[in-house]
Amino acid sequence: MAGSQGVAPRQSMASFAVTDLPHGDILPKTADVVAESIGRVTAPRRTSILVLVGLVALSFNLRPAAVSIGPVLAEVRRSFGMSAATVGLLTSLPVIAFAVFGALAPAAARRIGIHRVTALATLAAVVGLLGRAATHSEALFLLLSLLALIGMAMANVLLPSLVKLHFPDRIGQMTAIYTTALSIGLTAALVFTVPISDALGGWRYGLGAWAGLAILAAIPWVPLARKDRHLERTVRSITFRDVARTRLGAAMALFFGLQSLQAYAVFGWIAQLWRDSGYSATVAGVLAGLLAGTAIPLSLWLPNVLARSADPRRVMFAVIACYPIGYVGLMIAPYRLAPLWAVIVGIATVTFPLILTLVGLRARTPEGTAALSAFTQSTGYLIAAAGPFTIGVLHSATGGWTVPLAVLLVLSIPLFALAAYVAQVQYVEDQLAG
Numbered sequence: 001m002a003g004s005q006g007v008a009p010r011q012s013m014a015s016f017a018v019t020d021l022p023h024g025d026i027l028p029k030t031a032d033v034v035a036e037s038i039g040r041v042t043a044p045r046r047t048s049i050l051v052l053v054g055l056v057a058l059s060f061n062l063r064p065a066a067v068s069i070g071p072v073l074a075e076v077r078r079s080f081g082m083s084a085a086t087v088g089l090l091t092s093l094p095v096i097a098f099a100v101f102g103a104l105a106p107a108a109a110r111r112i113g114i115h116r117v118t119a120l121a122t123l124a125a126v127v128g129l130l131g132r133a134a135t136h137s138e139a140l141f142l143l144l145s146l147l148a149l150i151g152m153a154m155a156n157v158l159l160p161s162l163v164k165l166h167f168p169d170r171i172g173q174m175t176a177i178y179t180t181a182l183s184i185g186l187t188a189a190l191v192f193t194v195p196i197s198d199a200l201g202g203w204r205y206g207l208g209a210w211a212g213l214a215i216l217a218a219i220p221w222v223p224l225a226r227k228d229r230h231l232e233r234t235v236r237s238i239t240f241r242d243v244a245r246t247r248l249g250a251a252m253a254l255f256f257g258l259q260s261l262q263a264y265a266v267f268g269w270i271a272q273l274w275r276d277s278g279y280s281a282t283v284a285g286v287l288a289g290l291l292a293g294t295a296i297p298l299s300l301w302l303p304n305v306l307a308r309s310a311d312p313r314r315v316m317f318a319v320i321a322c323y324p325i326g327y328v329g330l331m332i333a334p335y336r337l338a339p340l341w342a343v344i345v346g347i348a349t350v351t352f353p354l355i356l357t358l359v360g361l362r363a364r365t366p367e368g369t370a371a372l373s374a375f376t377q378s379t380g381y382l383i384a385a386a387g388p389f390t391i392g393v394l395h396s397a398t399g400g401w402t403v404p405l406a407v408l409l410v411l412s413i414p415l416f417a418l419a420a421y422v423a424q425v426q427y428v429e430d431q432l433a434g
Contacts, residue, residue, distance in 0.1 A: 047227070051166045054220030055159065055174070058122060059181035061217045062156050064189035064210040065125055065148040066094040071193045072203040079203070080138040090142060095385040097149035098156065103240050103378040105157040106370040110237055113228025114165065114370070118158055119221035124151030126214045133208030157377055160359040161370035171360040172307025179353035180300040187292050238368050238432065243375040246431040248362060248422070252355070252376040255418040257383025258411060259351040262323060265408060266291070266345060268388035273401050277334040287342045294346025295353075302350055303357040315354070316419040322348035323412040327405045334401070351415070358422055364429045372428045 069076065069090065077087055108117045128148025132141050159178060167174045189210065197206030243249035270291060274284040306315045326345035329337060359376055363369040394404040 047224075048166065050220050050224060051162070052174075052177075054118075054217070054224060055162065055178045056181045057213075057217035057220065058118070058155055059159065059178040060185035060188075061122070061125065061210070061214045062152050062159075062182050063186035064213070065129060065145075065152050067186055068189040068193045068207055068210055069145070071190060072197055072206055075197070075203040076141075076207075080141060082138060086138065086142070090145065092385075093142070093146050093149055095381055097146060097153040099378050099381040099385070101150045102153040102157040102381070103374050105154040106161075106238075106240065106367070106374045108154065109158060109161070109370055110367070113225065114158055114161060114366070115221060115228050116225040118155055118162065119218065119225040121151040121155040121158075122214065122218040122221055124148065125155075126211055126218060129211035129214055130208060133204045133211065157374045158370060160356060160373045161366045164360050164363065164369040165366040172304035172357055175307075175353060175357040175360060176300050176303035179303065179356060180296055183292070183296045183299050187289065187296070190292070191289065238365075238371040238429065240371060240375050240378075242432055243371045243428055244379075246428055248426055248428050248431055249372060249375050251418055251421050252359065252362065252372065253379035254383070255415065255422055256355050256376045256380030258415055258418070259355060260380055260384030261387035262408060262412060263349050263352060264384050265387040265391045265404075266349070269391050269395070269404070270342075270345070273330065273334060274338055276401065277338070279335070279338070287338055290339060291342040291346040291349075294343050295349045298347060298350045299353045303353045306354055306357050307361060312358075312423040313420055316351070316423060317416060319348060319350050319354060320412065320415045320419060323415070324409050327409040327412070331402055331405050348412075355422075362422065362426060362428055364427045368427070368429045 073087070073091075076082070076090075080086075082090070105117065105121075125148045128144045128146070128151065132144035132148065135141050135144060160175070163171055163174045163178070193206045193209075196209050197203045200206070200209075267288070271281075271284040271288045274287050275281060279287065302315060302319070306312050309315055322344045326341050326348060329341040329344065334341070355376070359373045360369055363372045391404045391408070394407060395401060398404070
């Protein structure tokens, strides 16, 4: 597997970072020479460290823009006098941004450079987060929230490509690091938004605090943006539509969509399930936190195991199996064994960093990785959007959780077949060539 992660010869990305040669010479702009030289050019250690810091800081900030609204949604709604329809639109903005604008990230990276797009995306998040915390206009609040989410959506899609570009031989390790930071950021936004709001005097401070961290995340990408060079390509660009025509692209998107559907449904409704089972709101929140926290150490470990495994199916099957096991347990003993089911379902959610690892492993080039990431995540998020809504409708219609859990169980079964396919060593560029 390790040998399959390198960059294929004679293919390059328009936004490839050109490093300085020992005597200050600049690599010739001929694409053939660049492609043949990639394997011999080593980025300065300080650049690698800066990229690593940038990836971790950016990953930590990818989810607060989306999830920090939830804990203070009642206060935000009351402050603006939002209608139910407006609240519905607000809670749908993350899916809209990730599905629609995430798809535009590879094209933007080809046009102006991957590091520049990442820097601009992070700055857009800063402006959006700060602006929505300060505005007293409902329309501006929605637009600025969307701006912040657009920035995070585009950066989210480009992360696997950045890993492929700068760390082609350490995809599993680097994916583990940045997905762990992402999980920590998500958990922190859920846990600390309300305490910050209470301590500082209102929801505006609770939401605005995340802009400060976004500013820190933008700092490393400003100098990195200078490393982008526009290189002439010897092959045509790989686009969103190109990936859509491949079997691998379709399988990756469906896998990502079904696993995200599970995660969105779980995070959206699991606390209410435990409250309905007899736990207080506080304890139900702690159990939900246990579920989310379980994924953090595993996200740091399993992606690297997957990348090094001779048979990745074993890792993927073991993780996916925790979904049906956990759902059956929640049907049988949701109250008495709640901590156990929280841990088991939490393990199942690690399918997210595993599929992101495969995005980096199933393309030969950074450009192919960006296109595969865009199609996988954008299409997948559209599929996932149906999860929380469907589970809520089923719960309202049946007055219980057995049917919703049974539906989630059934929808988890196709993940095994999809995992078996995407675990095979294959590359999206090869399917395009065929």
